[in-house]
Amino acid sequence: MPIRRIHYGELTLFDINWDDVLIPKITAYLSIKDLFNLRSCSRTALRLAEAALEMRTELHLSGNNSRNIELGFKVLSRCCRRLEHLHLASCKWLTDELLLPLLNNNKQRLSAVNLNECTNITALSLQPIIVQCKELRILKLSKCQWLTTGAVDALTLHQSKLVEFDISHCGAIGERCLIIFFRKLNKLTILSLANTPSVTDQVLIQIGNYCRELEHINLIGCAAISDYGVHALTKSCPHLQSLMVQRCPLVTERVLAPLRGRLHIDRPIMGYNLPAMQHRLYLQV
Structure with a gap:
């Protein structure tokens, strides 16, 4: 057959x-x-x-300002439901109206959010991130002038597990707000406060007291800090690996010299006889 x-x-x-x-x-x-x-x-x-x-668990669109990308982003906002890492730095087209649906659909899983230089959103977009992203570990908000003291106060209430935080060039945040905020971040390892005017010696003291796991800190352009604050910080953070203090006029080689060799310092020695200076510091102690 x-x-x-x-x-x-x-x-x-x-x-x-x-x-x-x-x-x-x-x-x-x-x-x-x-x-x-x-x-x-x-x-x-x-x-x-x-x-x-x-x-998808990751979405990387940082710096993507191509034509009609807003239309594609609406599709992403509707479809993406399992995002853990969201990178949207320097997306000039991004607005609250576009971002909020995506955040609301992924708030349960997000652990890393990068909104550096997103100038056309407001603190409204931070609300679901602050209140509902319980797995958040990395938050980057550099050059977000819309970041206010009120938003940081809300972060203080709801987020205590951050390991990396960037608020460089954020001029609207007050000193007292930062002092209170850093009291909760005992897991922080990477911190960028570059060109943030409200960073003072008192802020550094609080960081040293409570952020003992800190490994890298960027203080470039923080003109209000001095040797006193840097000494308090470095003495209290045994895991510190790098310290960035360029354009900090009140921070001198008096405090930096003993640290050289122990951790990376971005500012080169200029016009100092290091062995002689270390000897003088030893005698003063």
């Missing part, structure tokens, strides 16, 4: 199991641009691309 062949039609890429193969083994290696190209091929391709976006 002859064998009858049953014809089921031609197999395509989309017949491969999506959950076990296509999404974790193939689309996971495609860029966002690749997924959007795939999305435009057919209705089935659109469903696959959007299913892949839903499983």
